Amino acid sequence: MSAPPPPEPIPGARLLFSLDPAVSHLNHGAFGAVPIGVQRAQQRLRDEMEANPLRFFSRGLADRVAHARRHLATFLDADPEGTALVGNTTTGVAVVLQSLGLRPGDEVVSTDHGYGAVALSIARECRRAGATSRVLSVPLTAPDAEVVRILRAGLRPGRTRLLVVDQVSSPTARLLPVAAITAAAREHGVPVLVDAAHVPGMLPVSVRDVAADFWVGNLHKWAYAPRGTAVLVVAGPWRERTEPLVVSWEQESGFPARLEWQATLDYTSWLAAPVGLFTLRNLGVQRVRAHNTALAAYGQRVVGDALGVAPTALPDPGGPGVAMRVVPLPDGLATTVDAARALRNRIADRLATEVSVSAWNGRGWLRLCGQVYNTPAEYERLAAHLPALLAQR
Numbered sequence: 586m587s588a589p590p591p592p593e594p595i596p597g598a599r600l601l602f603s604l605d606p607a608v609s610h611l612n613h614g615a616f617g618a619v620p621i622g623v624q625r626a627q628q629r630l631r632d633e634m635e636a637n638p639l640r641f642f643s644r645g646l647a648d649r650v651a652h653a654r655r656h657l658a659t660f661l662d663a664d665p666e667g668t669a670l671v672g673n674t675t676t677g678v679a680v681v682l683q684s685l686g687l688r689p690g691d692e693v694v695s696t697d698h699g700y701g702a703v704a705l706s707i708a709r710e711c712r713r714a715g716a717t718s719r720v721l722s723v724p725l726t727a728p729d730a731e732v733v734r735i736l737r738a739g740l741r742p743g744r745t746r747l748l749v750v751d752q753v754s755s756p757t758a759r760l761l762p763v764a765a766i767t768a769a770a771r772e773h774g775v776p777v778l779v780d781a782a783h784v785p786g787m788l789p790v791s792v793r794d795v796a797a798d799f800w801v802g803n804l805h806k807w808a809y810a811p812r813g814t815a816v817l818v819v820a821g822p823w824r825e826r827t828e829p830l831v832v833s834w835e836q837e838s839g840f841p842a843r844l845e846w847q848a849t850l851d852y853t854s855w856l857a858a859p860v861g862l863f864t865l866r867n868l869g870v871q872r873v874r875a876h877n878t879a880l881a882a883y884g885q886r887v888v889g890d891a892l893g894v895a896p897t898a899l900p901d902p903g904g905p906g907v908a909m910r911v912v913p914l915p916d917g918l919a920t921t922v923d924a925a926r927a928l929r930n931r932i933a934d935r936l937a938t939e940v941s942v943s944a945w946n947g948r949g950w951l952r953l954c955g956q957v958y959n960t961p962a963e964y965e966r967l968a969a970h971l972p973a974l975l976a977q978r
C-alpha cells in the first residue's frame with residue numbers, strides 16, 4: 586500500500602539552518618538543530634560577555650535569566666514561580682531524584698519506555714540510598730486507559746516514592762497520557778516526575794493541566810533554543826525541598842535562584858532561548874507542528890513499506906502532534922545498545938543519513954523525525970537504500 590502524500594514544504598525554512606546539505610538530518614529529536622538567527626543572538630550575548638565579563642555576570646544577569654524563564658514558562662503554560670532553568674533534562678531528573686531523600690525500602694517506579702540515561706540515573710540514586718528501582722512494562726500499542734491501569738496497579742502506596750513517566754518516549758515515540766497518570770498516582774499519594782524532554786515546541790502543552798509534581802522538558806530540541814536550555818517545573822509543596830546538584834552563591838535564595846545559579850557557566854543559551862520561540866512563531870507554530878507530524882508519518886510509511894512492514898504493524902504515536910515515528914527493524918538486528926549504535930553509525934556513514942536506532946523489547950527500532958528542514962525525498966532515499974544495507978549483516 587502506498588504512503589499518503591507528504592505535506593507541502595514550508596518555503597525557505599531550510600535556509601534558517603546551517604545544517605550540512607550533504608546529509609539527511611532525520612534525527613532532530615536527539616540534539617535539535619539551532620536556527621542561524623538563534624546562533625547569532627547567542628553569539629551577540631557572548632560578545633557582550635567577553636567585552637566585560639564582570640559587568641555581564643555581576644550586574645543584571647539574574648534579572649535577564651528571570652525574564653527568559655518567565656518567557657519560556659508562559660509558552661508552556663507553567664507557573665513562572667515554579668519554574669527553574671536547568672541545563673538539560675538529564676540534570677533536571679538528577680535534581681529531582683536527589684531531592685527526594687530516598688531511604689532503604691523505598692522504591693522508584695518507571696516504565697520500559699524510559700530514556701536510557703534517566704534509567705541509569707534512577708538506578709544510581711536507588712543504589713546509593715538502598716532503595717529499589719522497578720520498571721513496569723507497557724505494551725507499545727496499549728490504549729491510554731490500559732497504560733493508566735498498568736501504572737496504577739504497579740504503584741505500592743507507602744513504598745513508591747516516585748513514578749517517572751515520559752510524555753513522549755524516546756525509543757518508541759509514544760505519547761503517554763501523563764495528566765491521567767498523574768491523577769491516578771495522586772489518588773495513591775505517589776508523586777510523579779514527567780520526562781517531557783521532547784514536548785516544548787513539539788506539542789501544545791499546559792504544564793499546569795498535567796499537574797505533575799515535577800515536569801522537565803528541553804527547549805533545545807523542538808523549541809529551537811541553543812543547547813543547554815531546559816525547564817524544571819516543580820509543584821508548590823516540593824519547591825523548598827528541591828536542591829541543586831551543586832551548591833553555589835544563591836543557595837540561601839530559595840527556589841528557583843538556587844537551582845539556576847550554578848557558578849561560572851555560560852548562561853547565554855538561556856538568554857537566547859526566547860529567540861528560538863520567536864523563530865517558531867514566525868514560521869507559524871501550528872504550521873510547523875502539522876508539517877513535522879505529517880512528514881514523520883510519511884517517512885514511517887515509505888521506510889516501513891521498503892522494509893516490508895505492514896502499515897498495521899507501524900506503531901502509531903497514540904495521539905496527534907508527535908513528530909517522530911518508529912519502524913521495527915527485521916528480527917535479530919540492533920537488539921542490543923551496542924548493535925543499535927553500530928547500525929546508526931553505519932547508516933550515517935554509508936547513506937549520509939542521521940537517524941536514531943534503539944534496542945527496545947528485544948527488537949531494533951529505527952526512529953525518524955520530521956522537521957521543517959526535511960524533505961520527502963530524504964525519507965525516500967533512505968527507503969531506497971536501507972534494505973540493501975540491512976541485508977549486509
Ligand SMILES: Cc1ncc(COP(=O)(O)O)c(C=O)c1O
Nearest residue numbers: 615673674675700755780782803
Ligand atoms: C525522553 C528523553 N529524556 C531525556 C533526554 C535527555 O535529554 P538531555 O540530553 O538534553 O538531557 C532525552 C534526549 O533525547 C529524551 O529523549
